[in-house]
Structure formats: structure tokens, C-alpha cells
Amino acid sequence: MAIKIASIRHVRGFDIARPVSIGVVLGLMLPLVLLPMLSIFIYGTSKGLGVFWSSLVAPEAIFALKLSLFTSFWATAFNVIFGLLAAYVLSRYDFWGRNAVIVTISLPTAIPTAVAGFALLLLWGPYGVLGRLLNGVQLMFTAYAIILANIFVTFPLAFGVIKPVFDTMSRSLEEASATIGATRWQTFWYVTLPSLRGAIVGGALLTFARAVGEFGSTILVSGNLAGRTQTAPLYIFAKFNEGQIEAANAIAIVLALLSFVIFSVLFFARDWLEFEAQEK
Amino acid sequence: MSAKLKTPDTAELHESWAPERQKRNGLAASVQGLSKRFKKSRVLEDVSFDVAEGESLVLLGASGSGKTTILRIIAGLEQPDKGRVILHGKDVTDLPARERGVGVIFQSYALFPRMTVEKNIAFGLKIRRRPRKERRETVNRLLELVRLEEHRKKHPWQLSGGQQQRVAIARTLAYKPQVLLFDEPFGALDAQTRVHLRREIRALLKEVKVPTVFVTHDQEEALEMGDHIAVLNEGHLEQVGTPDEVYNHPASEYVATFLGAANLLVGVVTGGAIEIGTARLPAEKETRRFREGQSVKLVFRPEDVCISQDANLAEGCRRLANGVIEEVSFVGAYERLNIRLDLTHRRQSQDEPPLYQVTVNTPERMTGVPIMATRPKPEASATRFKPGDRVAVGLTSFSVLPNYTLARQR
Numbered sequence: 001m002a003i004k005i006a007s008i009r010h011v012r013g014f015d016i017a018r019p020v021s022i023g024v025v026l027g028l029m030l031p032l033v034l035l036p037m038l039s040i041f042i043y044g045t046s047k048g049l050g051v052f053w054s055s056l057v058a059p060e061a062i063f064a065l066k067l068s069l070f071t072s073f074w075a076t077a078f079n080v081i082f083g084l085l086a087a088y089v090l091s092r093y094d095f096w097g098r099n100a101v102i103v104t105i106s107l108p109t110a111i112p113t114a115v116a117g118f119a120l121l122l123l124w125g126p127y128g129v130l131g132r133l134l135n136g137v138q139l140m141f142t143a144y145a146i147i148l149a150n151i152f153v154t155f156p157l158a159f160g161v162i163k164p165v166f167d168t169m170s171r172s173l174e175e176a177s178a179t180i181g182a183t184r185w186q187t188f189w190y191v192t193l194p195s196l197r198g199a200i201v202g203g204a205l206l207t208f209a210r211a212v213g214e215f216g217s218t219i220l221v222s223g224n225l226a227g228r229t230q231t232a233p234l235y236i237f238a239k240f241n242e243g244q245i246e247a248a249n250a251i252a253i254v255l256a257l258l259s260f261v262i263f264s265v266l267f268f269a270r271d272w273l274e275f276e277a278q279e280k
Numbered sequence: 281m282s283a284k285l286k287t288p289d290t291a292e293l294h295e296s297w298a299p300e301r302q303k304r305n306g307l308a309a310s311v312q313g314l315s316k317r318f319k320k321s322r323v324l325e326d327v328s329f330d331v332a333e334g335e336s337l338v339l340l341g342a343s344g345s346g347k348t349t350i351l352r353i354i355a356g357l358e359q360p361d362k363g364r365v366i367l368h369g370k371d372v373t374d375l376p377a378r379e380r381g382v383g384v385i386f387q388s389y390a391l392f393p394r395m396t397v398e399k400n401i402a403f404g405l406k407i408r409r410r411p412r413k414e415r416r417e418t419v420n421r422l423l424e425l426v427r428l429e430e431h432r433k434k435h436p437w438q439l440s441g442g443q444q445q446r447v448a449i450a451r452t453l454a455y456k457p458q459v460l461l462f463d464e465p466f467g468a469l470d471a472q473t474r475v476h477l478r479r480e481i482r483a484l485l486k487e488v489k490v491p492t493v494f495v496t497h498d499q500e501e502a503l504e505m506g507d508h509i510a511v512l513n514e515g516h517l518e519q520v521g522t523p524d525e526v527y528n529h530p531a532s533e534y535v536a537t538f539l540g541a542a543n544l545l546v547g548v549v550t551g552g553a554i555e556i557g558t559a560r561l562p563a564e565k566e567t568r569r570f571r572e573g574q575s576v577k578l579v580f581r582p583e584d585v586c587i588s589q590d591a592n593l594a595e596g597c598r599r600l601a602n603g604v605i606e607e608v609s610f611v612g613a614y615e616r617l618n619i620r621l622d623l624t625h626r627r628q629s630q631d632e633p634p635l636y637q638v639t640v641n642t643p644e645r646m647t648g649v650p651i652m653a654t655r656p657k658p659e660a661s662a663t664r665f666k667p668g669d670r671v672a673v674g675l676t677s678f679s680v681l682p683n684y685t686l687a688r689q690r
Contacts, residue, residue: 176390178377179355180404181455190403194394 040256044249055250060226064235065254071143071231072211075150076158080204083158084196091166106156113216116152120221124148141223146231149217154210158203165199202266209262212255297425297488298334299368299381299458306369308333308491309354309459314363316349316515323349324360324515331459331508336485336492338506340499342538346515347495351461354493356380367458383452383490387464389444391436397447398423398432404455422450426484441469442477449481453488460485460492466501478504499539503527511535528581529679536579536679543585543651545578545621546683554578554680557623557649559601566680580678582616585653587671589663597674604648605669615660620648621673 045052055061090102108116124131124139131139139145169192177187215233222229224238232251239248299308309331316324324346331337339347352358354365356377364373372380391400398419399406405415423429426446436444445465452460465481466474482505485492494505502509503523511518511526511534519531530536533544547556549572552564556578570576586597593599600621607618651673665671 170388170390172386172388172390173392175355175357175377176384176386177392177403179357179380179382179384180407180451181378181381182403182407183378186407190407191392191394194392 037256040249040252043245044253047246051246052250052253055244055247056254058247060230061235061247061251063227064230064232064251067143067146067230068212068232071146071150072208072214074147075154075211076204076207078147078151079154079207080158080200082155083160083162083203084200086159087163087166091163105159108153108155109160113153113214114220117149117217117220120145120149120152120217124221140221141225141229143229145221146218146229149221150211150214153214153217154207157207157210158200161203161206162196162199165196169195201269205262205266209259212258297453297456298490299456306333307331307366308335308368309493310364310366311350311354312364312366314350314353314360314365316346316353316358316360316362322515324353327363327512327515327517329510329517329520331491331493333491334489335507336494336505337508337510338494338496338502339510339512340496340502340506340538341512342497344514345512347497347512348463350512351384351463351493351495354459355382355384355461357384381455381458383449383455383457383460385445385448385452385460385462385465387467389436389441389448391444391447391451393436396433396435397428397439400436400447401450401454403451408455418454422453425453425488426450442473442480445477445481446484449484453490457490460490462492462494464495464497466496466498474501481505503539511538513538528677530579531681533577533579533681536681541582541652543580543582545649545651547576547578549574549576556601559621559623561600561675561678562598563678563680566678570680570682575683577681577683578678579681580675582652582654583614584675584677585619585651586674586676587617587619587653587655587665588674589665589669589671591672593672593674594676597676599672599674601673603651603671603673605665605667605671606648606650607667608665610660611654614654614656617653617655617665619651619653619671619673621651623649 086101086105090098121140122128124134124145126132126138126140128140139148173191173195174187177191178184182190213233214231215237218231219234219237222231222234224230224234226235226238230238232255236248236251236255239245239251307330311330312328314324314327316322327346327350329337339350341347349358353360354367356372356375356379360373364371366372367380367382392403395403401419401422402415405418410418419432423432426449428443428446428450431439431443436447439447449460466477469477478501494502496502496505506523508520509523509526510520513532513534519526519535521529521531526535527539530539530542536542536544545556547554547561549555549567549570550560551572552562552567554561554563554567554576561578567576586594587603588594601623603619603621605617606620609616653673
């Protein structure tokens with residue numbers, strides 16, 4: 001029998017592995033990824049678009065979305081700038097303990113987000129190591145705490161995207177710029193930065209996507225106060241616990257669409273973003 | 281391809297790309313006593329040379345000889361441990377790269393990938409904050425000079441290697457560099473393009489009259505591109521001279537063997553001649569700087585060997601010894617002969633005919649000293665040789681070098 005299949009494959013150019021493997025991939029993808037996504041949209045609109053819309057424009061829902069975007073934006077801005085600096089320093093200079101620094105920066109990838117949130121509470125909380133020194137200024141359970149948690153959790157993302165580009169970038173470009181007469185700053189602005197455009201945009205989108213969806217650390221440091229420190233994922237969790245499935249669903253749809261948009265940009269703008277790589 | 285470069289109506293351009301401090305017949309660049317170590321290894325050892333105005337100097341050496349390090353030190357991308365770099369009379373050793381105003385053409389060209397050809401060329405003027413009008417005019421003239429007008433809006437990756445190189449040159453000419461530095465400029469190109477580009481760049485440099493330093497490991501390239509050649513060996517400058525000097529009168533065995541094929545025989549100076557075994561090569565002039573009985577090396581190129589089947593050698597050809605043809609092979613443009621020299625036979629007495637005691641078929645063959653000779657095609661077809669033929673061997677030109685037993689004595 002095996003011989004017969006082999007002969008079919010060779011004579012007719014029929015490869016049994018092709019339909020089988022494609023079938024397995026599709027068969028796994030459908031129930032594991034596609035169906036859950038689809039169900040959000042099906043349930044969210046099952047009671048009519050009116051219900052969906054009113055759940056969406058509820059003040060608390062709008063606030064949660066705005067807060068999520070606001071905190072994610074600042075965490076992204078910080079981490080992209082820091083990631084750029086860290087990538088520059090760590091790929092240009094060799095110093096004692098350099099690898100230890102790289103490991104430390106990358107550490108948050110491996111730490112459970114709940115642990116990260118807990119650690120931040122212990123540090124900045126009213127009785128925390130540093131929180132005690134704030135003279136009663138409450139940092140935890142505010143929007144700043146959320147930004148802090150987002151920064152911690154998304155710390156390595158932008159760095160991880162930008163550093164390889166720095167590593168592979170030819171030093172002679174910067175040397176050429178210097179011999180032509182450019183200052184360090186001019187070289188960075190006109191020569192180095194343009195080549196990093198793709199990596200910066202990509203790193204920023206990844207960071208933002210991750211920050212918007214952050215739950216584990218946020219719920220610990222924010223206090224989950226509706227209308228004050230409740231981000232979109234926390235809102236979904238809270239409404240679900242209260243049994244308000246429609247309210248949770250409306251925000252879930254918005255977050256799903258947002259991530260879909262971000263991913264489309266990352267995927268389809270890849271050519272534009274990596275335009276430089278071809279030029280080299 | 282060199283014809284593509286403009287010559288007639290660019291007369292007004294001639295002086296304009298050269299650095300402003302340029303003086304006639306002065307020194308464009310001078311490197312004095314450069315020494316450099318990387319960790320434990322010595323990269324450069326007391327290297328000094330000068331580049332005259334408008335001329336090109338080639339730094340020739342094997343990889344690891346320190347030639348690129350010298351280039352980077354002149355450019356300011358590397359600091360020497362000792363020594364000075366002087367450009368047009370000004371000591372720039374302590375200046376950073378960006379204040380030296382040199383033009384470096386990197387092996388990879390290092391064009392800015394984000395910028396078009398135009399913007400690459402204008403970059404030097406842009407950061408010098410020159411007015412837009414001046415920038416545009418300079419770019420136009422340079423695009424015309426390097427024949428890339430129709431490619432002005434393209435990005436570097438859309439150009440061929442040769443075109444990229446011309447952009448790189450134009451980019452440096454825009455700010456009137458003190459000196460142009462080429463780092464292995466043709467290393468990344470195939471053999472045919474390389475020859476084309478060499479001529480093209482040579483013509484371009486003659487036109488713009490900017491002093492130039494080339495770095496290469498290719499001796500043919502060095503002979504073609506350089507007004508002067510500096511031969512480097514493991515961080516040590518072996519010889520500086522015109523292509524004719526370094527090729528025909530090498531100052532050391534290294535120079536002789538690095539610039540093409542060379543035969544080498546060890547002999548002793550005796551009474552205005554060099555004695556090699558039983559052979560005696562009259563060399564009154566060449567041995568004048570040596571003392572009687574000093575051990576010397578006789579260095580000569582394969583094309584400087586003349587041979588004849590009778591004892592009569594051509595005019596200007598000094599008889600060395602007898603020999604036997606061991607192998608004949610055609611190598612394209614010329615014929616190559618492997619010859620065994622007979623350096624052990626007894627002196628001929630007056631009435632004896634020339635003796636050829638070395639043969640290919642006897643054990644004596646092993647006593648013959650091998651040398652290589654080449655003959656141009658016309659000569660090769662006029663008189664054919666086959667292995668075993670006995671010939672008289674003479675030299676038209678050769679160099680005599682001291683044969684130090686210790687390398688340190690150099």
C-alpha cells in the first residue's frame with residue numbers, strides 16, 4: 001500500500017503530505033484562534049447594534065478605553081526612546097557587565113505580569129521600599145501606576161526590535177558621515193535614524209499593542225477603580241464578573257479591532273518599513 | 281568607458297575640486313613616524329611617506345600589512361600611538377575626522393541608503409549649511425563630471441557598483457577634500473569591471489587634481505593607479521618609489537617578490553662581479569655599494585632573462601651561466617620557460633667550446649638551479665625551444681640586495 005502511494009506521488013506529482021499538513025494547520029487554527037475571535041463579534045452584535053452602541057458609549061466604557069490608550073501611549077513613548085538609547089549604547093560600546101545589562105533589560109519578557117505588578121506594589125506602595133520616601137504622595141492606584149506597570153512589562157519589546165538593526169548596521173556609514181564633516185548629532189539624525197525608521201515604528205506598534213492589552217500587572221497596581229483607574233481589559237473583566245456580557249463584549253470588540261489594525265500595519269507595511277534593508 | 285568622462289569643456293573645473301590650501305609643487309599629505317599597536321600586536325612601525333600635490337600614492341601590501349590602518353589614521357578614524365599626520369602643511373593629528381576635510385571612499389562605498397544620489401552628493405554642503413543655490417549648482421556640476429545626470433533621483437541600491445563608486449567620489453569632491461582616500465576601491469568588483477573602473481577613476485583623478493592615497497593588495501592595480509607606490513610588509517614600510525623604481529629596482533626581497541614574479545639567487549661580490557657558484561655576472565655599477573666578499577642576493581624578473589642557443593647573447597645582455605630548458609608552457613600573452621642553471625661546472629679554458637653539462641636526463645639535472653624566464657610571443661615563435669635544449673642565459677636587468685643572515689639587520 002505504501003508502495004502504491006509512493007508511486008502515485010512520483011508518477012502523478014501528487015504529494016499526500018500537502019493536503020494533510022494544510023488540513024492540520026487549518027483544523028487547528030479554526031477552533032483555537034479564529035472561532036474565539038468570531039464569537040466576540042457574533043455575541044457582541046446578537047442583541048442588535050443599538051445595544052452594542054449604547055454599551056460602547058457608556059461613560060465608564062469610554063473612560064476605560066481612553067485611559068488604556070493614554071497610559072499605553074506614554075509607556076510606548078518612554079520605551080521607544082529608552083530602547084533606542086539602550087540599543088545604541090549596548091551595540092556601540094563594549095563595557096564590563098554589558099551582557100548582564102542586556103539580560104536585565106530582557107528580563108520582563110519572562111516574568112509573569114502578576115509578579116511584575118506585585119513587585120511594583122512592594123516597591124512603590126504606601127509602605128514599599130521607595131513608596132515610603134514619597135511623603136504620603138500616593139503613586140500606586142493612579143494612572144501613573146498603570147504607566148509604570150506598562151513600562152515594566154513592555155520594557156524589552158522596542159529594544160529587542162531596534163538592537164538587531166543597530167548590530168547589523170554598517171559602521172562605515174557613520175564613519176563616512178564623520179569624514180564628510182558631520183557632527184555626532186548630525187550623523188545620528190541624518191544617517192543612523194533614517195535607517196532605523198522601520199525598527200522604531202515596528203517596536204512602537206508592538207509595545208503599544210502589548211500595553212493596551214496588559215491585565216495582570218495593571219489589576220494589581222491600579223486598584224481597578226471604575227472611572228478612575230480602570231483600563232479597558234479591567235473593564236471587560238469587571239463587567240463580565242457583574243454579568244453584563246454586552247458591556248464587556250463591546251469593549252472586547254474595540255480591543256480586538258485595534259489589535260487587528262496594529263497587526264495589519266505591521267504585516268502589510270513591512271515592505272515599506274524594511275525598505276532600507278533592501279537598499280543595503 | 282573612460283571616454284565617457286568629459287574632458288574638453290571641463291577646463292574651468294580643473295582647479296575647482298582641489299583643496300583651497302593647495303600650493304603648486306607642495307606636499308599634499310605627509311605621514312611622519314606612524315606607529316600603532318592593537319593590544320599586543322604591532323600594526324605599524326615608524327611609517328613615513330609624503331604625497332605631492334595632485335599625485336596619487338598607492339599603499340600596497342598583503343592583508344594585515346597595516347595599509348588600511350594608515351588610511352584610517354589619515355582620515356582620523358583611528359589614532360596613532362606615535363607619529364604625525366600633516367595635510368597641506370597643517371598638523372591634523374589631534375583633529376577629529378570631521379574637522380580634517382578628507383574624502384574617504386570606503387570599500388563598500390558607504391552611500392547613505394536613505395538618500396538619493398543627489399542628496400548623497402549634497403550631504404557635505406548641507407551640513408556645512410551652504411545656501412541651497414550653491415548646493416544645487418555643485419551637485420549639477422559633479423553629476424556631470426561623474427556622468428550620472430540621469431540617475432540623480434535614484435537610490436544607491438538601484439545603481440551598479442561602478443556607479444555607486446562614482447557617487448561616493450562625487451560626494452567627497454563636493455566639499456573640496458584635502459586628500460582623497462580610497463580603501464580597496466575595486467575589491468568588491470569582478471575582474472573586468474575592475475579594469476574598466478581603474479582607467480576611469482585614473483582619468484577622473486587626473487582631471488580633478490586632488491591628491492589621492494589608494495590602498496590595495498593588487499600589484500597590477502598599484503602599478504596602474506599610482507604615481508608613487510609605498511610597499512608595506514607587516515606594518516613596516518619596505519620601499520616608496522615610482523612604479524618603475526619599485527618594479528625594476530626593488531629595495532628588498534619582499535618588494536621584489538610581492539610585485540610580480542622574481543628569481544632569486546645568492547652570490548658573493550668579487551671584483552666588480554657577482555659570483556654565483558661557478559658563474560660570474562659582471563656588475564660593476566650594481567656592486568659598487570657592497571664590499572668585496574659580501575654575500576648578496578641577485579634578484580631579476582622572468583622577462584629580464586635573455587637566452588640563446590649559441591653562445592652569442594643579444595646586445596645589452598650580460599651572460600650569467602649556461603642552462604637547460606626544463607619546461608615550456610604558454611601562458612596567454614607570453615611563453616614561460618623553466619630553466620635549470622648550471623652553477624657548478626668547472627671554469628672553461630680558453631680553447632674549449634661552451635659546455636652544457638646539465639641535462640634533463642642525467643642525475644646532474646638535480647644540481648641545476650631552477651629559474652623562470654618569459655618571452656614575448658614574437659620571440660617565442662621565432663626560436664622555439666623544447667625541454668632538454670641547452671642554452672646560454674643572460675640578464676638584461678637585475679637588482680643586487682644585501683643578503684643579511686638576520687632579518688633584524690634590515
